[in-house]
Every structure is written in C-alpha cells, then in structure tokens.
Amino acid sequence: MHAPKFAASRSFHQELKRRTAAYFAEAGKTTTGGKSLFFKALLLTSAFVGVYLHLVFWTPPALIGMLEAVVLGLLGAAIGFNVMHDGAHGSFSKRKWMNQFASFTLNVLGGNSFMWNAKHNLIHHMYTNVEGVDDDLDAQPWLRLSPEQPRRLLHRFQHLYFWFFYALLFIAWIFFMDYQKYFKGKIGDIAIKKMTASDEGVFWGFKALHLILFVVLPIWTVGFVGWLVGFLLFAAVAGFTLSIVFQLAHTVEQTSFVVPHETTRKIEDEWAIHQIRTTANFATDSKLISWLVGGLNFQVEHHLFPNISHVHYPALNKIIRQMCTEFNVEYNEYPKMRYAVASHVAHLRELGRR
Template sequence: MSLPKFAPAAQSFHTELKKRITSYFEEVGKSQTGNYNLFLKAVILMVGFVFIYIHLVFFTPAAIWAILESVLLGCLVAAIGFNVMHDGAHGSFSKYRWVNSLAAFSLNILGGNSFMWNMKHNVVHHAYTNVAGIDDDIDIQPWMRMTQEQKRYRLHRYQHLYFWMLYCVLYIFWIFVLDYQKYFKSKVGAMPLKKMSLADHFVFWGFKLFHGFLFVFLPIYMVGWYDWMISFIIFTMVAGFVLSMVFQLAHTVEQTAFPVADAETGKMEDEWAIHQIKTTANFATNNPVVSWLVGGLNFQIEHHLFPKISHVHYPAISKIIRQACKEYGLVYIEYPRVRYAVASHVAFLRHMGKK
C-alpha cells in the first residue's frame, strides 16, 4: 500500500507546541537530553543485570533463588530497553552522539538488532502510529485483531483472555523469529528496509551469535540443559510481558484512535501532531516509581510528539502539552492508574474480538 500523507495546517498545532517547548528549555537553561539522574539509573540497571547474570550462570543458586533472580533478570532486560536503549535509539540519552549509539547498541547484546529496531520503531511506528497495514506494532495477525480494518477470526472473541500468553512470548519470538523475518524479507511490515551496509550485516549476525553464546550455550554448559531451560523461559516470559504491556497501554486502549487515510486522496484527516495526540495515551504519570521503571514511557504522548527529548523532562513538558491540547480542543488521553489502563486495554481487546 502507498504511504498516506498527513494534512497540512494553516496554524500548525505542532509548530505552536515546538515554539512553547523551545521557550521552556531556554527559560530553565536545561539540555533536552538526559542528565546525571538518567546516567546513574543506567549504571544501576546495567550493573544489576550483570550481577544477576553472573550469579545465575556461574554460582548456580538454589532453585527458589534461581527462579526469583530469573524474574528479576527479565524485569532488568525490559528496564534497560525502556531507559537506556530507547532513549539512545532516539538520540535523547546524551548530547554526545557516540554515547547515544552505545546506549542504542545495548539492544544487540540483549538479542535484538538496533538496525531493525530503528526502522520498525523510529521510522515506521512514530510516523504512522496506529495506521493499519503500516504500523507493524499493531500487526499481530492472525493471533490478535487490533483494528477494525484487520480480518476477524473466530479465535479473536477470546483474545481478551489469552492475550497475556502471547505477550509473554514476545521477547523470545522477537529475537529468534521476527528479526530474521525482517532481515530475509527486507521489509518491516509493508515498508521496505533501507539498504544495509556491510557493517550492518556484520552486527546483525555477529551479535545474534554472541547473544546465543551468552544466553544459550554458556549457561547450558555451566548449569545444564534443564536448569537453563527453566530459567531462560522465566526470564524471557517476564521480559516479553512487561515490554508488551507498556507499549500496548500506550496505543491500544478504548480511547485511542486508528485513523484511516482517504481512499481517493491517500491523505489523513489530521496533521501529524494531532494524529499523535489521538492515537496515544498516557498512564500513571503521577507515580514516580512507574515513571522511573518504564523510562517515562507512561508519558507516551510527550514521547511521540518529542522523541528527541529525554524522558527525564516529560513530567515538566507534559504540563505545556496538556494546556495546548485544551486550547486546541484536543482530548489528552490519560489513565491515572496502571490498573485502569490495563482494564481499558482488556476492554479494547474484547471489543475488537466481537463481530
């Protein structure tokens, strides 16, 4: 399908927002990238990950501790993805480009591929959020139906009951299946991949092998097949579920929209920034623990409008964006508690599963 175009605006909402956000940073005299609090958090998460990994693989803890540490390892993988890799991939972790590249590169060590992620997330998802047939994040067919445009199968009437099982296998499916599909098909959904350089190919295969050694072959050698399998399943399922829930709560809830381009002109109804407001939701923004753990991705509206700004600034700029939405008559979608957002996601899935 051809890519849709966003409607031009005489008085652009996005232009006004950028003006206000720029003024804010000039007034407070802060950089738009990360600060020492973010760097300290990154160190804590990565040191914690290395410590748990070494203890599990080389010191073989008792069964109950191995299970608890496997759960914690899954949470740490998700947290590193949210806080370090994600900001780095958007160029907002640091004002230094090489530091951002290093932060984004952490995904390769954890089993993903930074090249594929950049195409899937930064290029496609952020440009065409919730647009069926283009946004790969809402394409879970045939297992789940996420928009009215997607074909409904009989099993979808139960998707609000079995969704958690699919979310649990996301991480393991991502690193062992989805990246390879994109690589060999040279596509992210309907979008062709940009040409990979020799270095990109080397990184893809080199770090897939390195991840296999680090998380499969070495642990099996050290602790045995059975103990490795139990631990590996636990940690990947926890990571997959946490990663899935955080991203799904941001876009697939009852109030978010799934706009469709005009069939004749190929144009979307709204300008890009308004499209982001309508397709994105926040949750638990007054909970500092949630914000710390998910890397500010509970401020998803702010992130989609200003991905180049680090998540440490989202609480401050959210006030500016909320006020602008009020002035322009736009609904600022927000759920005050995580459980409310989860309930809305389940209700959304139930609705999409009906005839």
C-alpha cells in the same frame, strides 16, 4: 505501498515546538538525559550483569535461580525502557557515540538496533495506529488489535489469552521477527533501507554473541533443563513487561485507529494532532512507575518529542495539556495503570466480539 500523507496544516505543531523550545531556553536545560539518567543506566546494567553472573556461574538452588531469572527479565525490560530506548532516539546523551552505546544494549539482549530503528523510530512514530502501516498493530492471526483487521473465531477469547502471547513476544522477536525483516527487506509492506557492511556485521555479530551468552554458556554451566527453565522465565517476564507497557499506549478504548483515504492515502489530521489522538498516557503522577518504565507512561509527550529524553516529560506534559485545551484537542490519559490495563482488556474484548 505508498506511505500515507498528513494534512498540510501544522499550526498546532509549530506553536507546540515554539513553546517547548522556550521552556528549555528559560530553564537553561538540555534536551538529553543528564547525570540522573547516566546513574540510572549504570545501576540497571550493573544489576543485570550481577544477576546474570550469579545465575550462570554460581548456580543457585532451583527456587532462588527461578526468582533470579524473573528479576533478570524485569531488569532487561527496564534497560530497554530507560537506556536503549533513549539511546535509540538520540536523547540519552549529547554525544552520538554514547547514544549508540546505549542503543546497543538491545543488540546484547538479542534484538537488533537497525531493525528497531526502522520499525519503531521511522514507521511506528510516524504512522502511529495507521492500519496496514504501523507494524505494532500486526499480531495476526492470534490477536485483533484494530477495528480494520479481520475477525476470527479465536479472537472472541483474546482478552483472556493475550497474556500468553505477550509473554512470547521477546522469544519471537529475537529468534524470528528480526530474521524475517532481514531476509524480506521489509517491515510489513514498507521496504527498509539497505544495510551497510557495518550494519550486517553488527546484526550477525551480536546475534552470535547473544546465542553464546544466553544459550551456549548457560547450557554448559547449568545444564540444558536448568537453562531452559531459567531462559523461558527470563524471556516471558521481559516479553510481557515490554508488551503491556507499549500496548497501554495505543491499544486502549480512548485512542483512535486511522485508515488513510483509499485513493489519496491522506490522513485528515496534521501529524502532531494525529499523535495525540492515537496515544494515551497512564499513571503520570506515579514517580515509581515513571522511573521504572523510563517515562513511557508519558507516551503523548514521547510521541510528540521522541528526541527529548524522558526525564523532561513531566514538564512537557503541562505545556502539551495547555495546548490541547486551547486547540480543543482531546488528551488521552488514565490516572492509574490498572485503569489502562482494564481499558486494554476491554478493547480486546470488544474487538473480539464484533
């Protein structure tokens, strides 16, 4: 498949980059995370390791163990949002090795940073909500996420059962989807670059490490049934939390879904305006939500400046809003998270009916 092309005009994006650069110059700040992000990363990873060790080696009573498995899932998602995500985008630190170290938390949790970079950084961030290209829209046959996808009878009820499939995401991701991409050499119809020997070693080495840490060792210490219940709780909570936060950014009523021209493969908007129209924010006034989800409730800011750490998104929000007013570009935002969830459910219901 030939990759789509955006409109040649980049006046909006050029002016936006100029104003953003001016802000950082005047404020005397770097675009990376800084000490506050390092402290958050240390806090989250230490809590995750502590809960994991208590679950696996101290064998708490069943109810406490189940509660700790839920907490472990939430901590795993929080590490993904706050540590891995910034690291994978190169915005966690000015030091390359530290960004790589942060991104490798995904490998420890069972995913793969190479596949994530190809799927998320290169494809999703470039071709957001472009049907047939953005792999994040592909949940067929179980879910219909965009208007151009075929409608099946079961989709009529997808606004009721999507919770279950979101809870399965993490398990499907680490045990199936990474391997599918590896052996096909593609993400959807887009070929990925060839893995180096180092990439191969990281892929298989960390997959083996994950199986030891999260399957073999827990079965040995707590038994198969105890491990199965705990792992399913952990994976379901992590999967659902990751899914719902990312879905609220793009598959809601306000966002656009784009189909390139059939022959020219062109997209009408320039890249930056395309990102704004296909992305939505939620609950940006909530410091608690912003802290927990690593600023991913500021998805518009993140998509326009993925290489800038999420700690700067509230400041960028003001610049981008002003630009949108001047250029008459609609800015999508839900003031409360529950409004965004309701819009996502309504979007699924509508796609399931027509």
